[in-house]
Amino acid sequence: MSATAVIPATTESSIGPALEHLSASRLKCWQQCRRRFALRYVHRIAKPVSPALFLGRFLHRMVQLWNLQRWKDGQVSEERLLEHFVVEWQSMALGDSPAWKDGQEKAERTKALVLFECWVKDAPIPVDERPQGVEVRLEMESADHPLLIGILDLVRADGTVTDFKTSARTTPPDQLALLHRTQMLCYGTLYRESTWELEAGFEIIELVKTKVPKIVVTRFPALSECDLEELDEMIASFLQGVRNRDFAPSYGQHCSWCEYRAECLGGLHRNN
């Protein structure tokens, strides 16, 4: 880790890209640490992908293919999915790939295969259930804020908005509710705006990377009127902060896994 990384200065014109559109990940990043938001979305400082993130993205893609296959064919072919597994891993590794240590890629790939086989065997969604949408991109225009964009992993037949997460251990429901609240507010709003219907509720499906992998489903109710107001307030606060270039850091436990630690530590060293 370098302690000489620099936090760039922010000008009024440089905040433009950060307000091109809104998304749950932008809002969540802002809520967690405004400096991290500025480094990622204002200064667009790219960071290498961690092995855990790569594995998460890969499994996300495989579950997406599983969903698309059953949607279009009405069934799932394990053989075809395993062919996809090999091709997708190679294709993703050619793109945004982590700096693997010796033998690490093979180990992660084995972990991914075990977890995906667990999914195919114990998927908590009936194969013949027709989804309303898979990896579906929704947008909401508003006079009050930039375009809100969300890509919903899966919308089930009954209108349940489902999101897939990969985690190292099972997350308690209360923690999941808070951790993914911003996303649920955004996705629920987008679903209503795009379908003129009320979502049936939310569902977070965790693919847990324990020694014996497991699939955990946690359900949450549909949004209330108060929830929608909370999102409005959240967006207003975000816009005001970004326009005022309020990029003050929020130090805490999350710094341990922040990709911009070098930039923050560089600032601390210069101050001392």
Added chain:
Amino acid sequence: MAVRLIANYSKRLGLPGYSSHQFSVSVETELRDVQDVEGESQRLYQLLQHNVDAQIQSTGFVPEEGYGANGASNENAHSEHSAESENPDTWKCSEKQRNFIQKIVRDNRLDPKEVAVLADELFQLPVQNLNRMQASGLIDALLDQAGKKGGRK
């Protein structure tokens, strides 16, 4: 030095069928008397509120109960679906999506019948009757067919 006062008044009202509409008006004015911020704010607030209230009473199109429901859960929704599918100029998705679907069809020389079959396979609906979420799914499927997935902005 000129002192500017910027005022915005926004109102969102709920409508039947989980919908809502909103309207906001913003003005920017130069203060003649900097001591009168309070008075000028009050005046602008009343002015903007009056104007927003006057306009927002016109609700425009308001969906009936059951609007957009698959399988037409009531008679009204059913007749609305039928009427719309008979009129090829009425699409339920956004104009941007409609233009995009038509562009994909044109650019890739797709047969519109194939598009209709795909919409039917995925959603059991005519293309014109797809809501915005379904249209987004169709766009992905069309781009996928055309081998351009990932190029969507």
